[in-house]
Amino acid sequence: MQENVIDQSRDVTILEILDRVLNKGIVLSGDLVVSVADIDLVYVGVRLLLSSVETMEQMRNKQMGTGTDINIK
16 A cells, blocks of 8 residues: 555656656646626637547547457558
């Protein structure tokens, strides 16, 4: 159980963070509203999914109920 705990005193490099994000995937969402005099002029909703292709294929295969990897060429 201790191997899953991150040591807080250890420095983490940007490569370790990027590796973890691409391995697990991350979803960022947000809203941007431009308004003048309390009148909303522009609304932009953003959803960003960041993951590796391999991770996305594994997730798709799990949702489809197949255990085999599908290679698309």
